[in-house]
Amino acid sequence: MKIVITIISILLFILLFSCGQANETTPGSSNTSQISTIVNKGSDTLVNLALAWAEKYQQLFPNVEISVTGGGSGTGIAALINGTVDIANASRQIKQEETQQAKANGVDPVEYVVARDAIAIIVNPENPVNQLSIKQLSDIYSGKINNWKEVGGDDRIIVRLSRETNSGTHVFFLENVIRLGDPNNKTLFSTDTLLLPSSEGITAETRDNPNVIGYDGLGYVTSDVKVIAVGSKPDGPFVMPSAETVNNGQYPIARDLYMYTNGRPTGAIADYINWIMTTEAQTIVTQLGFVPIVKP
Amino acid sequence: MALLDGQKELSKNPGSSDSRLVKQKLGFGCLTLTTFVTVIPIFAVVIYILIKGLPAISWSFLTSFPFDGVKQGGILPAIIGTFLLTLGTAIFSVPLGIGAAIYLSEYAPESRWTRVIRIAIINLAGIPSVVYGLFGLGMFVIFLKFGTSILAGSLTLSIMTLPVIISTSEEALRAVPQSFRVVSISIGATRWQTIRRIVLPQSLPGIITGVILGLERAAGETAPILFTAASFFLPRLPNSPLDPTMALPYHLFVISTQVPGMPVKIQYGTALVLIAFVLGMNLIATTIRSRARAHRQW
């Protein structure tokens, strides 16, 4: 009995000690000067970008530690309202109800546009359809069109993929595609839309299943799915998403990506956000397939 | 044996006994088949993950941090995180669980209150893991203001593990023959002395088995730590129980559903590490149990 306790205590000691050691040998953390921590949470669209930024920033400034978590724009904004994060990432603007809730909790959300994004419509590489209009997309996703042959494809049932409701991409798609940008439109996603936990789920199913239509941020589109051109009017012009077509307004489904802080940030958080607006950070934006707000 | 010989005798007569034996052979065949259906997937799952995951395993995979998002590098923080959560769970649930088991086995009268306790234990065992997550969120993260932390996660997991530890420990304690206790009391020991020096040591292997099985379940659970402890990417290892942590099951969940372009090899590698950890504990528990049975003094 005593032996067991001794062994366990030794293991405990080693474990806790190694935690401290590992921290000291991790590149980018210092054990003498003060370490500032930034907690960053929210949009899954932004999470890869936020991670890349955090990695680069921590290399440049080793005394800052940034932790990044996804969970969806809704998650990030909720965390900001609950006071558990410093920066909330969002791929949609904060809603009015959320701003009210924030004020009720003593939180003042300040918005920064950190990048731009296109929402790409993706289908399986075998799908012969090359272009769709916004109206057709709206009808497909609300359940009015159910078979690919109605839009010029094969005779296959359309399987609709979407992000979960906590995703800013989902909300943006609902408001700007399904509801055609009309705030009084109350159309909803068809009930049999599959709500997948995140972008990878959508890509995986699209890559594999010829019946599928999906949407996601341009930065998440991989080369093994097919992107189709979208037209704002039924007869075109149909435009493929890219950095240029987003910036010159040709691609109809484009959006800003945001970071929200509680009040005007100071100190480490302010430095970080200012750095994100620099050319150096925006190069990373281009590398990851998003659209920079500043021409690099 | 004589009975079965008698059956063979009967079958020499034509008629219903023959068809009964045929039915029996068929029936046994079906049952064997069913058992195969149950058992084969176990091998299939473990071997498949082994084959696909082994290429990803290397010393650096197990001891370094992830980089490039989480698409490259190792899973050290997740491994450490799971260790810490399991440790935390043990700290809270083991004393409480064994104490409760001792109470039920040695002290509790056969009263209505005791029945209520047993019903409560069965209920705790049946509560869905995500409801534990909700409770942990409401109670430890928000109400007690621990935030998303190892502490909140461990407390949530330990309440979830409690029923397993209590029931297996109680069984182990009850298995100690009554005569041991009687002899001890008859030479003047108090009840607690009897428990501490006789009953507990004798039932220790069984208790340890139960504890390990309970902790194994806690190590593999995702839902309870989803909102109470887990984080996707942390730049350093946790420094205090109030820090959030990465954890193997949550990490596997995230990289298999949420990271685009995630190399499949690393996904399988993470799954392999998780399974190895869990099954390793299982193996240790089973070994302790069978060795204890062999060395039993009654």
Add this chain to the structure above:
Amino acid sequence: MESTKNWNEYILTRLIKISGYSAIIFVLMIFYFLLREGLPTIGEVSFVSLISSRWYPIEEYFGLLPLIGGSLIVTLGAALFAIPIGICTAVFIAEIAPRWARDLLKPLVEVLGGIPSVVLGFLGILILAPSLRRLLDLPTGLTALAGSILLGGIAIPTIVSVAEDALDAVPRSYRDAALALGATQWQTIWRVTLPAARSGVLTAIMLGIGRTIGETMAVMMVTGNAAVLPIKWNSLFLPVRTMTATIAAEMGEVAKNSTHYHVLFFIGLVLFLISLGINIAASTAVFKQHMRAERILS
């Protein structure tokens, strides 16, 4: 000396007694928290809205029926094949397998029970769902069926373990008596042993189903999470959304004390009550069985 020993013993005994009652305290705490955060739903969402068929919380559609239906159909599907396979395997292990096979199979089944559900979900996404889509020519493999298969895999070890214990506990005399009357082993199993172990086997089934209803990660990864009412004849082959997956997927995004937050806790409350109901039913069945047995044998 004597008095310190007595003091120590007194304190320890008190602590043990508290541990014993801790299970009740925890169950009550969980119930309280679920009530506290879930009941406001009744004030904030009308009853009519709750029983509507649209679940779309970001637009204030809080219809619970698709979710309840989703959980039900996945559980039913799982039960349909897990119960027969589980009981048959338990019968095989308990009655037909030779000693060496038993000692091998019991731990093996426990291993299957130890595999974390997130690993099964992971394999489900990569292998099961695409295979189902190709084999059955479905629009997508992310369906209730995929969920049922995984859940069955999780429920079978529980059913097998508990049922096997129950069958093992049936006294030898029952079997010997049946054989002495000329029954085959097959007939003995199905007409004597299994009915005698009825309460234990029923408990096994209920525990298995309890685990199924409460499972979160595996279903979240493979059922497609579409909130449809599963009332069509082929709903098993269509995507569904379970209560557990809803909580896990949406909890992260809710602001504290919003209506959505309350509704999610309300769903948790429903799950808690369902598992409570199953457990009470199971223990009442066991209790009644004991009473009947006592009446018959006395």
